Amino acid sequence: MDRSLLLRCYLSKSMFIDTCLFYFREFPRQIVATLLLLLLAGAVESIGAVSIVPLLSALIDGNASNPLMKNIEMVFSHFDVVPSLTNVLVIICAAMVGRAVIFLLAYKQVGYVEAEVATRLRTRLLGGLLRANWSYYIKQPAGKLTYALSTESTLAGRGLRILALALSHIIQAVVYLGVASFFSWQIVLAGIACGSLMMFSLNFLIKRIRAAGLKQTNALNAMNAIFTDALAGVKPLKVMNVERLLVGHIEDQSEQFKEAARKSAMGMGLMSSIQEPFTTVLVAGGLYVGYVLMKIDAALILVMAFYFHRILSRVSSFQQTMQNYGILEGNLISLIGKINEINSQSECRTGKKSVDFQSEVGLRDVSLSYGDRDVLRNFNLSVPMNRITALCGPSGVGKTTTIDLIVGLVRPDEGEVLVDGVPLSDLDMNAWREQIGYVPQEVFLFNDTIRMNITLGRDVEDEEVWRAVDAAGARDFVETSEGGLDGFVGEQGRALSGGQRQRLMIARAVIARPRLLVLDEATSGLDEKTEKSILDSIVRLKDNMAVLIVSHQQAVRTIADEVIVYNGQKRELEG
Numbered sequence: 001m002d003r004s005l006l007l008r009c010y011l012s013k014s015m016f017i018d019t020c021l022f023y024f025r026e027f028p029r030q031i032v033a034t035l036l037l038l039l040l041a042g043a044v045e046s047i048g049a050v051s052i053v054p055l056l057s058a059l060i061d062g063n064a065s066n067p068l069m070k071n072i073e074m075v076f077s078h079f080d081v082v083p084s085l086t087n088v089l090v091i092i093c094a095a096m097v098g099r100a101v102i103f104l105l106a107y108k109q110v111g112y113v114e115a116e117v118a119t120r121l122r123t124r125l126l127g128g129l130l131r132a133n134w135s136y137y138i139k140q141p142a143g144k145l146t147y148a149l150s151t152e153s154t155l156a157g158r159g160l161r162i163l164a165l166a167l168s169h170i171i172q173a174v175v176y177l178g179v180a181s182f183f184s185w186q187i188v189l190a191g192i193a194c195g196s197l198m199m200f201s202l203n204f205l206i207k208r209i210r211a212a213g214l215k216q217t218n219a220l221n222a223m224n225a226i227f228t229d230a231l232a233g234v235k236p237l238k239v240m241n242v243e244r245l246l247v248g249h250i251e252d253q254s255e256q257f258k259e260a261a262r263k264s265a266m267g268m269g270l271m272s273s274i275q276e277p278f279t280t281v282l283v284a285g286g287l288y289v290g291y292v293l294m295k296i297d298a299a300l301i302l303v304m305a306f307y308f309h310r311i312l313s314r315v316s317s318f319q320q321t322m323q324n325y326g327i328l329e330g331n332l333i334s335l336i337g338k339i340n341e342i343n344s345q346s347e348c349r350t351g352k353k354s355v356d357f358q359s360e361v362g363l364r365d366v367s368l369s370y371g372d373r374d375v376l377r378n379f380n381l382s383v384p385m386n387r388i389t390a391l392c393g394p395s396g397v398g399k400t401t402t403i404d405l406i407v408g409l410v411r412p413d414e415g416e417v418l419v420d421g422v423p424l425s426d427l428d429m430n431a432w433r434e435q436i437g438y439v440p441q442e443v444f445l446f447n448d449t450i451r452m453n454i455t456l457g458r459d460v461e462d463e464e465v466w467r468a469v470d471a472a473g474a475r476d477f478v479e480t481s482e483g484g485l486d487g488f489v490g491e492q493g494r495a496l497s498g499g500q501r502q503r504l505m506i507a508r509a510v511i512a513r514p515r516l517l518v519l520d521e522a523t524s525g526l527d528e529k530t531e532k533s534i535l536d537s538i539v540r541l542k543d544n545m546a547v548l549i550v551s552h553q554q555a556v557r558t559i560a561d562e563v564i565v566y567n568g569q570k571r572e573l574e575g
């Protein structure tokens, strides 16, 4: 989403309501239960709040005989309780303990929902990403996504806890207003007027902090994206001694982050330093008006001041909590934006037909362009079962794109991809991809064991793992490496040689017994001997599958049953 648009939406009240509604829609039952618990805690608190009146009154009056006290005595006698000091103290303590216990239950509930929100958002983002179409997926900065999966989702969950806290402050303010209404309508009016004055006059600070919160989230997203890219390819940067250039790249973002952090810290500091004198001035003004100008009874004035102060302090706690929410809210907004965007980019999978690949997969009169650039024009290709088909040609001619078409990551603009004569668009894409083994150009290994890298965590018998290891010609090095199948490969397989990494990738590709094996430049960069032994392994595989190899390497042509050379204009058969 456009940043300024996001900022405008963000600052609007409807965005705040949207985030609240998001939480509510996700967990209606738990949120209603939390609300009820908070209300109950408020009701219990009101018992303590009422009980405090006789105490204050007695302290002020000594004989506790003023008209206010008479009303309270009536309430106490209604419940057959003598308003003695001991009874009053017991009731206040019991009410406070009761309130604390109920709050604890409410926050236990909130804690559960907080963790669930984070998990749900993570799952949705990940699910959306896995369903996203390829052209969208490759443009996404990995750092932003990992930041969303780890930090944003956690903070978005925490936002709910902060909202519950804000709500509890408002409920308490309302409870005090309610209790105060038994004694004096003046306090109720003054409480509402001064509370609203405080809310509206300091609201600009909350807006400032919310805007700063969103800017911080954006800057962190951008910094994370740069860091992740840099960490993935730090070796050449280190070797050429240009790591410092990275600092330049993130300087702009870190300046923005610093500026936003400074603004939110300033806003929060301003808010807390204004609130205290603001409340004191209002209470002092109220005391003056009530006691000096309106000549209200001293005991009643003290009770009024007590409630008035409680109401205003709850309002100021509410505002402080909303400040904290303002900083966290940016994470939820950013995350919901990402999830919505990703969901709108889902792969189109309308085909339903089951697939049992038996004979050949190919392209018929396929044309494809990326923007203005024509990559393939009326291209035809056939990859038959039990044969090795090599696709060769100069760099950038469209070899990887051809693979992407066959595996369904990219759709042709014209023409068709056919599997046993059936258009790929009619087939169940999941079922089709389950029949494919794929070895990409770039090494992709987890910093985990050899076993995990081959099985990808599936529960596979050792025997099957060794079959895949043998098929990839990797037994020698797996048997001799420390830990065998359970030995670790290091970050991106850095504890292995290039050839060993490629073999592991081949073992991974064949473990599920695919019907089509696709290798995209899988032997590039290897020495002749290693390349030959990997190609020998591939030759042994072709009895049970169709093999498509994309390569520049001359050696690949020697093992292929058919070599197709494509130069961007026309395709030729070799051999």
Ligand SMILES: Nc1ncnc2c1ncn2[C@@H]1O[C@H](COP(=O)(O)OP(=O)(O)OP(=O)(O)O)[C@@H](O)[C@H]1O
Pocket (backbone or CB within 6 Å): 135, 138, 370, 375, 394, 395, 396, 397, 398, 399, 400, 401, 402
């Ligand atoms: N997702 C994409 N968006 C835009 N252009 C793309 C995309 N993928 C590939 N291209 C362009 O399409 C052309 C063909 O790319 P492709 O990767 O298929 O070439 P290739 O023959 O496999 O090259 P190489 O042998 O160097 O790997 C290139 O000009 C490339 O820039």
